[in-house]
């Protein structure tokens with residue numbers, strides 16, 4: 001029940017994945033993280049620079065570990081944020097989301 005309450009709250013709060021730590025990775029979370037400024041402190045989101053696959057052309061060429069490294073570089077660099085653990089649901093969701101983009 002506690003978990004359910006957390007999920008319901010997600011609907012009203014823009015960024016909540018770290019609140020619900022046990023959350024499973026999903027495309028939906030990845031998309032939300034990609035579009036939120038709250039991953040960093042620079043007022044930018046991933047989407048600020050990467051609209052319409054801008055600069056994401058080579059995503060298909062990277063394996064998961066490489067993507068994690070690159071994503072964390074973009075978080076620590078332009079976003080001025082705190083890097084994500086490679087095993088976290090947040091990071092796995094971002095990887096899922098980026099991989100889903102390549103097929104479009």
Ligand code: HEC
Nearest residue numbers: 044045046048049055056057058059070071074075078079
């Ligand atoms: C200030 C702009 C900026 C922001 C914000 C940003 N990036 Fe990037 N990103 C870049 C640039 C520049 C590159 C290098 C692109 C190149 O070499 O062609 C890059 C490269 C990448 C790549 C490698 C793509 C490739 O085809 O080689 C991935 C994946 C990526 N970014 C994901 C992210 C994610 C996820 C976020 C949000 C957490 C993010 N980026 C935020 C500018 C940004």
